Amino acid sequence: MIPTMIGLVAAVLAAGPPGGYGDGGGRGEPESKLTVSYMADAGFASAVKLECGPAGGGHPRAAAACAELTAVGGDLDKIEPAHTACILIYQPVTAEVTGEWRGTTVQWKHRYGNSCEMRRALGALVAF
Structure with missing residues (x-):
């Protein structure tokens, strides 16, 4: 009985975590990590983390911001x-x-x- 359980545990561990995390099909490590920030001369400022591939990182419109960056090949200009x-x-x-x-x-x-002007120029990147 014990050898069967050990074999079963070994097979499960060899298969890796559920959801495809090890093969890029799940959350995994993002391919891009950015900090998007702005500061006004008047003294107020804001900053947010943006991750892409997959989208996330605390940015409220991460998917839209990542899509915007992907469309321009990451060239903000x-x-x-x-x-x-x-x-x-x-x-x-x-x-x-x-x-x-x-x-x-x-x-x-x-x-x-x-x-x-900043929001008009950068769209979803500064939608926070």
Whole structure:
């Protein structure tokens, strides 16, 4: 009886955890880990972790943000701005994205005239 149980336990352990975690089919380790942040000259700031492949990390719209980055190959300067109007009040804000995107180090920073311009330019990335 004991040799049968030992054999059964060994077979289960050899099969790996349920849900395909070991073969990339489950949660596993994300292929991209980024920190998306912004700071306004007025003194307020915000930051959030974003993971892609699979999407997660605390970003409230992680799937949309990852899809946006995937569409531009991780090049934030290629994101197509939304067609929305912004007020012309100068309240500067600096957006920053750092971390790793699919094996490439990301160190990106851009200053916008106000938070509306930042949101228009970066879409789901700064939807927090």
